[in-house]
Amino acid sequence: MTATRTLVRPVTALPGLPGHLEYSLDGLDDDGTLFALRSASDPTVRLFVVRPEVFFADYLPRVGASTREALGLGDDDEALLLVVVHPGDDDRPATANLLAPVVINPATGAASQVVLSDGDWPLRARLG
Numbered sequence: 001m002t003a004t005r006t007l008v009r010p011v012t013a014l015p016g017l018p019g020h021l022e023y024s025l026d027g028l029d030d031d032g033t034l035f036a037l038r039s040a041s042d043p044t045v046r047l048f049v050v051r052p053e054v055f056f057a058d059y060l061p062r063v064g065a066s067t068r069e070a071l072g073l074g075d076d077d078e079a080l081l082l083v084v085v086h087p088g089d090d091d092r093p094a095t096a097n098l099l100a101p102v103v104i105n106p107a108t109g110a111a112s113q114v115v116l117s118d119g120d121w122p123l124r125a126r127l128g
Contacts, residue, residue, distance in 0.1 A: 095124035
């Protein structure tokens with residue numbers, strides 16, 4: 001898979017990013033693992049997100065019916081699930097937020113960041 005760009009429109013503003021209602025999801029690698037989610041109104045506002053299954057094989061959260069409905073996902077439609085990465089530094093490793101993934105309808109770009117209620121997912125799971 002080559003790097004791609006997709007238009008993403010959250011159904012409600014992402015937490016901590018009010019006023020940013022349209023994003024581009026830019027693939028940053030050829031594997032389709034790492035992405036930048038950049039605000040269309042201010043490209044300096046961005047989140048790095050990854051496909052969690054690459055790093056966390058047991059990460060299989062359930063996307064609730066209300067979220068699926070809000071995103072226009074039918075029962076058989078597959079959602080794109082991404083987790084926000086917190087970059088590491090010399091003292092701390094990079095981590096991923098498994099508690100609140102970004103769920104995207106790949107057909108429409110409708111998106112939402114949801115706090116999961118199933119399982120005991122960590123806010124900062126070590127990558128790598």
